[in-house]
Amino acid sequence: MSRTDLAGKKIAITGGARGIGAATARLLADRGAAVAIGDIDAELAAETAAQISAATGARVHGLKVDVTDRVSFEQYLDAAESGLGGLDVLVNNAGIMPTGEFLDESDTVTDRQLDINVRGVITGSKLAGRRFAGRGRGHIVNIASVAGISAAPGVAVYCASKYAVVGLGAALHQELAPKGVTVTTIAPSFVNTELIAGLSPNWFVRQIGFIEPETVAAAIAEAIAGRRGGFRTVPKIGGVFLRALMPLPENLRNSIYGALGLQHVTLNSDESVRAAYRERTEKPTPAAEPEKQTGTRKTGTRS
Template sequence: MSANVHGKRIVITGGARGIGRATAEALVAAGARVAIGDLDKDLVQDTAARIGARFGSTVLGLPLDVTDRESFDEFLSLADMEFGGIDVLVNNAGIMPTGAFLEETDTVTDRQIDVNIRGVILGSKLAGARFADQGYGHIVNLASVVGVEGAPGLAVYSATKHAVIGLGSVLRQELAGSNIAVSTIAPGFVRTELIAGMKPNALIEKLAMVGPEQVAAAIVEVIASRRPGLKYVPRAAGWILGALGLMPEATRHRISAAFGLHTVALNTDETARASYRQRIEVPPTPGPKDTTGSDAPRGTTGRAH
């Protein structure tokens, strides 16, 4: 199946670390030509160089603010010029603050909406227009299982991922006539910095925890097959959510609580999570645009899962 990825020209947002980096590695290993974007321009260039050296390939590492139309369009244009076109966009960039909804600041709420929803919509719109003009393309959006069955402590994050799932469902229908496939990947809790300080119980560990490599493999699979629609990682999470979806809401919530989902994002080790919080919750320092149209580095939008 990975042979169907060979030679494809693929761009990935939030590609400097986590799922984005793992996806870039898996795609390059399968013979794809890859460009990764991230607001941390130093890290994204270093990541691209390391992946390229590992696989004997050239990986493009570019600065990217997914909430800024000019920056996103420039990212796509540079990749297009380098590769002679783009076949696939992977909208991976996202942030996941945790904590009680009533204690979350408006700034943190707004950042999740900007990165997790606006960034995905903007990328889908800009890449989708290019794909429609060329007569083919593939958009892969990263959602989450908590976008289907939300978890306390992740209220706004769950809402943003619910929006991504809804967007994917509609775009799959609306863009099919333009030969544009739209896929949505819904991972469980991924073992990256995203879950730093969280303490999942044994049941969650077994049924809902995945490594970034597993998510990357699922992304490679849907790109290779051009499979549209929603895909859960791990697959067992989809079976569980499908069964829960047949139950009354109150029953679902009781079962979720029994699984430990009502506390995993509320009872976190804030010392262990401090570095991630600092990176995603502090607004980027305003600065002049650089030559690629991206804001000055060391902000938080466009970050990897």
């Protein structure tokens, strides 16, 4: 596809200040889209937006959003529409992945995952879906995980949250299509971001499922450009492997996972390495403040 195949698209991305979100914002802007980066870290959202705008010449806004707060989410979408001159796509990317044994996980950490990974996606899908359905067009992209189709020990609640996102997407793909709204679910495997800090994917995982955030960004961009709904794993080979094992009895599947070392990747995490990530993602969200735009806007023509 051409470098500017997304020209004219107005796209909002939650959790867009770092990782998959930032890589996606950068690629979409580079391909001609105007982007509203939303993140709980307003300062980093503004910095990321300014960097991408300067590098691409695209219109990019950095906005604060707390996806666990419906009012904040709606204000974010309002600000995105106002700043970009409309809204065509919402990418529900914000998510966290605490690791550790289920019996040791606090209720606070459990609730935090469900609030961000599940309720945040549901809220975003409702708010954007209503806007899009009223116009008869729009696209929702929900970021799930291969953990949403194949569970692993050490991340039990995370798996539950991503199973929920996969199920939500499968239902909305059918329900919203007649209203002109496309719904895509992207399920990445092990992405080289801070989310997997302290994990040690073995040789097999690295061969079939270890990817860079830019790979996920490319899958998101292709889905938007082609208006392709439905479910997709990234990389495809990892999804093929997991789906090939699905018809097998569960105990046999688990034995195969164990023999390949897959059960230990998330269970045996180095929590000292993950400390900074956990401190940032698991602390309670501060009390909501009135929404204000904090990003940098730059407009310009594209070559």
